[in-house]
Amino acid sequence: MSIAKSIRAQIPPIHPEGYPFIGAFAFASLILLWIWSPLGWVGVVLTVWCALFFRDPVRVTPTREGLVVAPADGRVSMITQTVPPPELGLGAAPLLRISIFMSVFNCHVNRSPVAGRIERIAYRPGKFINAELDKASEDNERNSLVIVTPAGRIGVVQIAGLVARRIVSFVREGQSLVAGERFGLIRFGSRLDVFLPEGAKALVSEGQTAIAGETVLADFRVGDGGRTFRVD
Template identity: 80%
Template structure:
């Protein structure tokens, strides 16, 4: 392998959603160079950061019925029993909720935590407070998915944060998704909540770092060890 190919292999691909933003940052950087060179270098650094924000690396996802994987990169900020958003129709009883907070330095492409059929997608506008706060689940802009699986219905909620201003969805109601497949992204800092059926047990802990499509959050069939993996 040539040196150029080796370097290229180390650079993660960029999601197409990021191209307009990266182009905008690059254009501003050129203007800043014309105004004053030091400002241009600041713009260049910000352009590189923008490109890194929209990176979309390949992930090796464990494949087996019953597995629940992380939908987002970031820090597991909360594990609790909480009422799911009413618009998902998951009932009026508290369910196990695992919350993952994404900083502006994390990968922001979100992946399906389970294999199943998307029964419902519900978007709700809202405010933009710190996504780490518990009240963000109720007050912030959010996009919620209910995914039907043989083990019960799983809720996935994308929550916009203090800086985030746009939730992007790649899927539609009635669509089948596989574990680890991309279903959306949130721009510039946010949170994703996963609501699991009654009786589910978390296999992660608060403060742990998760990788979307790779970290196993729960296992509906903990007695079955047969796992396979695929790159997505």
């Protein structure tokens, strides 16, 4: 393998949603370079950051039934028992919620935590307060999915953050997903909540770094054997 091919192999692909933004940053950088080069180089750095933000790397997903994988890259910010948003239709009893906070430096392509059928998609407009705060689950703009699985109905909530202003969904109601499949993204900085029915056991801790489609968040089985993997 040539050096050029080796370098290209190390660069993750860019999600098509990012092309307009990267192009806009690059165009602005060219103008700034022409006007005043120091400011233009700041634009170049921001263009590189924008490209990294929309990166969409290949992931290897464990696919054994009962596993729940991370839907987002980021930090596990909260693990708690709480009542899910009403639009999910998951009832008024507290459920296990695992929250992952994505900074502006994380990959923001979101992946399904489980294999199943999308029963419901519910979008709700809202505020843009810091997504790390617990009240962001109630006040912020969000897009919610309910996925039906053999272990029960699982809620996945995309929550816009302080900087984020757009939640993008790639899926529709009635669609079937496999674990680790891409279902949306959020621009720029946000949070993902996963609501799990009774019987799920969290396998991560607060402060842990999660990798979308790879990190196992929870398991509906007592044991942890017999995993297979899917490479996208």
